[in-house]
Amino acid sequence: MAIPGNFLSPTTETIDPGTSGWTAKLNATLSLGSGGRTGGDGCLIVRSVAAGEVQARTVSQYPVTVGETYEAFADAAGATVPERIGIQWLDAAAAELSITWSPVTSAASASWHRIAVGGIAPLGAVTARVILSSMTPAAGNVVQFFENIYLGLPQRFAKNLLSFNAEQMLLDNSAWTVESNATLSRTVPVFSWSVNWYYSGGPMLTMTVTAAGNASVLCAERPSVVAGREYLAYGYINPPSSSSTVWSELRFYNAAGAQIQATRSTVAPPSTGAYRQIASAVAPAGAVTASIALGITGASAAQVVRFDGVVVKERTSATTNSLTNDNAVLFADSGFEQGVGAWATSSGVAALARSTPWGGQAYADSYSLTVTSSTATASVLRSGSYKVTAGVNWRVGAAFKRVGGGWTLTVGIRWFNASSTLISTTTSSSAALPSDGLWYTIQDDQAAPVGAVTAQLEFTLTATSASSTLQIDSVFLRQIKPQSEVTADDTTGSIDIVLRELTSGAPITLYRVTADGQRSLVRGSDGLIDQVPLVSDEFHVEDYEAPLGVAVYYQAEIRSTTTGMVVTYRRTSTATLAAGSRLLVWLKDPLEPQRNIRLMARDPLPTMTRDIEEGVNRVLGRRNSVILTGVRAGVTGELGVFTRTADEKAGLDWLLDPGHMIFIQASPASGWRDLYASVGAVPDAPDPDPDSGWDEWTLPLTEVDRPTGGQSGSADRLWNDIRVENATWGDVLRKYATWFDVLLNRPREGG
Incomplete structure (x- = not known):
């Protein structure tokens, strides 16, 4: 991979596939060597013709600006003499103005090592070249190797405040x-x-x-x-x-x-x-x-x-990058580069120390926290305090590595108010660390309670054998959207589900699960969500078929794109739609939830029947008939509802218009069970009741199986959704065939 910002061509930089970017300048012959460090094998061999300094230069000249600082570097190797690198400044006639040289390497070395120089383009400079030099071999045929060569603006550490x-x-x-x-x-x-x-x-x-x-x-x-x-x-x-x-x-x-x-x-x-x-x-x-x-x-x-x-x-998100830091834990308490920070053992026998030596134990940077327990007991470690925002989700965690003995652990947060009074403590479930000596990131999402101003991390570490040792590094506390969210919306009779941090392209299956363990596939835009490929790392769906007054949670299974095996299980928290009055009933279109409407029922539990086909055979001389039956059918009957306003009347008419199967829900207190049904002939615009002014509708119902089609749009789709999804009205015109398709968010094929 080419060095970012390099003025030199890839061939001149890497000497692959040849030496065409270089020529002899002084007392040198050039050839192609092998054993280079970059992606190809080539390197530049500069061989002395006779005793004295040896120089090679780039064939090309590279434009520079007077007064600007430039840098040149290379990797060099040579067992006989040391070397240096220079920037040759040239005027408009390509005549040399001067050369800015690096100091000479302190010793010769056959191992690859770095040489570098910086220089300011002098007055009159128009172009520049790189000069490679080996210092005064005592005779001819002395070899020096060069590769990975750069000329350009200075390569800087991100966000450095120093020059x-x-x-x-x-x-x-x-x-x-x-x-x-x-x-x-x-x-x-x-x-x-x-x-x-x-x-x-x-x-x-x-x-x-x-x-x-x-x-x-x-x-x-x-x-x-x-x-x-x-x-x-x-x-x-x-x-x-x-x-x-x-x-x-x-x-x-x-x-x-x-x-x-x-x-x-x-x-x-x-x-x-x-x-x-x-x-x-x-x-x-x-x-x-x-x-x-x-x-x-x-x-x-x-x-x-x-x-x-x-x-x-x-501070940035990592030591050398330029990304904004989002970790509330101070660097000293997170990375342990200068000691154990504010961490202390609150209870138990655990001893804390910074790892040693440099680079011996680290998940990031150079050190970690070493925790040792002399007995098979639990110890509680607590950090300093960090500012937090109440009412939002926080992710707490760290990298852990089991070095000796055995360990189980939990990660938790102690929440404090403005008076530094403890409000509550939230804790993850316990996890056992494997014994393979690898680093594992253990994390948990926890919500800051109302009134929380600061937080203190609390790790409970249980040694399962005496003389156990554990490393901890990269401790974090980040405000973050939770991996899963479920929100009940009683105005639309739906539960909103959002899943985050998924694997784009992987197939997802999503179940709704009730307290008794019964699972039902959730409906999405392409039908029931059963091994549907994810189009991004975030998944959002609205469930209009969740039961009323019953707590449910959602379970996602994400499969490997290569093996087809389930690799991730995700379980959400519970959500409950309000049961509502026993006199109200939801009439829903499972395929087009924009049509859903909630009306008052004439009878919260109408009489329904289950028909059966039977053949009656009278046997001569016998009292009782021989009856042959089929399978008993689903329920049939009539549901009476009232429309109390012109809007309700128009809404019910719109629901019934396409002749779709409907989903009927009522409060469990009414005795009604959720039902998918076909609606038979309905009188058009029935006359209002003379006493109440309400319209009374009788809906003949026949129970049907749950439809499997996809769900189009949303019951609360707004103009703002269309504005966000489309840059111009032209985009809307190209994407949708009709305004009805806009409402249902039903784009053209390939739109």
């Missing part, structure tokens, strides 16, 4: 100052960075300790911050030894420039590589600017500490 030069020191070290007991320079150690990591590598800020003791450097830049917001500060730190105490520190300053808060985060280095160490804090009251300090505690004289990729930023 590019403070971040990566590719121009010079002028953005940094010695704070105590050190000297500053830039050096290029031989570090191998990931092939697709573009934000570090090349020259590193190098602090040399002057005398034994503590030493530190400070970024001279002071970017603006907002009090009350959470910030991160980090850098890649290369310690002199694995026993070194090196650190990053986030500092805040007031309007007078005085430091008012500092938060330090210490590295637990496993070796002497480069390790990102993150400090985080909320900007205190009075904070106007911030900066970052980097240093070492208890150093020996002449020890060297290097730094690269330095960032100060407002």
Whole structure:
């Protein structure tokens, strides 16, 4: 995959399939090598012709703007001599104005390592080239390898408040100052960075300790911050030894420039590589600017500490991205990069510590929380407090990994009001962690009660054997729409079901379930919802056939698109439609719910009969007949209803117009059972009752099976729905054949 923003062509960048993007500039011959790091195998071989510096350059020139900062980097390898990289600036006649060179790598290395340079296009510069150089081999036939080459605008850490030069020191070290007991320079150690990591590598800020003791450097830049917001500060730190105490520190300053808060985060280095160490804090009251300090505690004289990729930023959803953070848990309490945060053991014997060393145990970033229990007992862990909004859904959870022994756990939230008084505690069901040593995310949706202002997380961890160890990382509390919602609407006699976080394209089956366990498929736009492919990760349907006065819930089964097996079960909370008066009856069109109407019944429980076909055979000389019967039919009878207004009369007439089967519901208190029926001949516009002014209708009913067709539209479809679904009236015209189709949301085939 090409490096984003690269001026160089893919062939010039990756040396695949050949070396056509490169030519010799000084004392060199070029050829195609193998063993490259990018998707192809190729790499550039630059071979010395004789003793002395060797240079290769890009064939093409790339436009630049005077005064703009540019960056060039490459991955290099060579066992004999070190190397450097440069940007050659050219004028309008393609004549060289100057070359901006990187420092020379500190040593030769046959392993791939990063070289990089930054430069400002000088006056008169029109184009630029990349120059690759191996430094003064003692003879001819000395080989250097290059690949993964970039020229373009600086590759920056997202949302970094520091300048590019403070971040990566590719121009010079002028953005940094010695704070105590050190000297500053830039050096290029031989570090191998990931092939697709573009934000570090090349020259590193190098602090040399002057005398034994503590030493530190400070970024001279002071970017603006907002009090009350959470910030991160980090850098890649290369310690002199694995026993070194090196650190990053986030500092805040007031309007007078005085430091008012500092938060330090210490590295637990496993070796002497480069390790990102993150400090985080909320900007205190009075904070106007911030900066970052980097240093070492208890150093020996002449020890060297290097730094690269330095960032100060407002917290985002992940350490290096630009997405807005939605996690209410502070970074220190969520990621454990600088300790255990505000977490403490409320009860039980669990001991808490930050994992060690760097990178040894982490779901994200570099550390996690280590929980150890010496006995097979339960312990309760509680966090700090975080601001929440009452009356909305929150998702709480974390990543857990069983390291030793056995564990079961629950995740919960303690809700507090404005006076810090506990309102209630909500808790998930218990879960047992597998013993395979993998990370598992366990989460639960919980609603904040009325009056909740802050929340405290509570994890109940039960060790099932002595000497059990558990890792916790990436703790979160997010306001989120729930995975499932059910809402009863008594005005339309329907239950609204929304399911979220599904797998688009997977088949879904949706059941309505009553308390006695009876299941019925729910009707959707394509018929009964039985293995219907999902068109998105959210599913919405209105159930107009849910019983009145009876609690129901919905169960979804989502199947694998490859195996056909059920891979996800989703059960909603319960919802209940109001039973209503025993004198009122719902007459519904299951296929077109816009026609549904609720009317007063003449008799809440009319007399119904069940006919049967029978043949009567009289046997000569016998008293009793021989009767041959068929299967007893469903009920038939008459339902009397009143229309009390002109709107009700028109509504009933519209319901009966298409001759569809209807669904009849009444309060369970009336003794009526839900019934699908065909309506026979009905007198047209019966005369009103002379006393009440009401129209009385007699509907002859014959029970039928439940229809299987799809449901068109919604009983509460509005003009706003049409506006949202269609950008222009032209779209409406192209999508629907008639206004009736607009009402039913019944688009043309393929519309």
